[in-house]
Amino acid sequence: MSVRQHTVIATLSMALVIAVVSSGAAWAQTPEPIQIAANTTTQTTGKPAGEIAPSTATLQARIDAQQQEISRLSALVEKLQASLQPIASSQPVLPTVNAALLTGYMSPPSPSPTPAPTPVVATNSPPRELLPDIGHIGAELGFFVGGATNPYKDNKGFATGGFIDLPWKKVRGGKLSYEIMIGLQRATTTQTSTSGVNVLVNTAIHNYLVAAGVEELPSLTDYLAGPLPALSQTVQERSKVLTVAPFELKYTITKWGKFRPYVVGGLGTYVWIGSDSNVGTFNANTALGSLAGLQVGDTTLGAAVNSLLQGSQIGGLAPTSPELAARGVPHGQGNLLFGAQLGGGFEFRISPRLSWGADFRRNQVEGSNASFNTFTFKQGFHW
Secondary structure (H helix, E strand, O other): OOHHHHHHHHHHHHHHHHHHHHHHHHHHOOOOOOOOOOOOOOOOOOOOHHHHOOOHHHHHHHHHHHHHHHHHHHHHHHHHHHHOOOEOOEOOOOOHHHHHHOHHHOOOOOOOOOOOOOOOOOOOOOOOOHHHHHOOOOOEEEEEEEEEEEOOOEEEEEEEEEEEEEEEEEEOOEEEEEEEEEEEEEEEEEEEEOOHHHHHHHHHHHHHHHHOOOOOOOOHHHHHHOOOOOOOEEEEEEEEEEEEEEEEEEEEEOOOOOEEEEEEEEEEEEEEEEEEEOOOOOOHHHHHHOOOOOOOOOOHHHHHHHHHHOOEEEOOOEEOOHHHHHHOOOOOEEEEEEEEEEEEEEEEEEEOOEEEEEEEEEEEEOOOOOOEEEEEEEEEEEO
């Protein structure tokens, strides 16, 4: 109970005690005898005997009235005690009539105590996961496929790859996001190539033929250029470009509903790997068999030269060794380059979790003739 409640109960208890004491005093009081002089001649006039010495019935009536008052006060105290029991959901309030009767006996109410904070209990709960707690966060994962121009004057080729788009912050009219893109493209081009290794082999062949008396010493041009194709051999060049753009910023306009154009730009790393193959144009049997007076077209010499000089050339000079080729060891030439990427496109949201669109990018790479473009169609998945 509060101090206010204790004060009310104490006041009512004091009133009850006073009433009990008063009734006891009245009960203990006995009428005093009236002494009348034996010898008197004067007639004395007084109160009636019933008023001077109350009768037993009168005293009993008084006691009954006092007992009723005590019972009434006891019932009032019990009623107040029942009404002042604390209630968990609200502050105890005295009845309006009783509170008005006891206004003079009550002290100013004291403020209610502030409840103590609920203690925090440490639990071994699992760490929060991204999707169950956040749900749709505006990220995108997608892939693209299309065409591309290739560096170093190669023909147009095929490009494909994937990307991930992570939201960064909302900006005016749309959003700014962080994108990582990885792409791969390849092209096959017919080129003209000169092999220094073939020139050395031609020199060795002519030295042998001159020493054997089969031919006279040819001119310097014929000495270097034949009989094997050296100065003008046609090769098929296979070019591959790996694009890794680990840091790109993308601004997307979202205020137009399902149609969302964007611009994107950032830094990139480029790996180019290429190889030149003369399998379709180089044949030592045919070249050596055309020499006058030397029938070596179907001999072991032609087969040996083909095994050494026919195949996918490294640096346009000579193929890998027959043993490495038999094992399937990759070979070619390449380079690692740095550059930048700038482009744009659009997305059309088919549903909250699916979109398709188109993308164009210009890749500016260091070095001569190293830059190229891509134009692709893309499919995006959103979560």
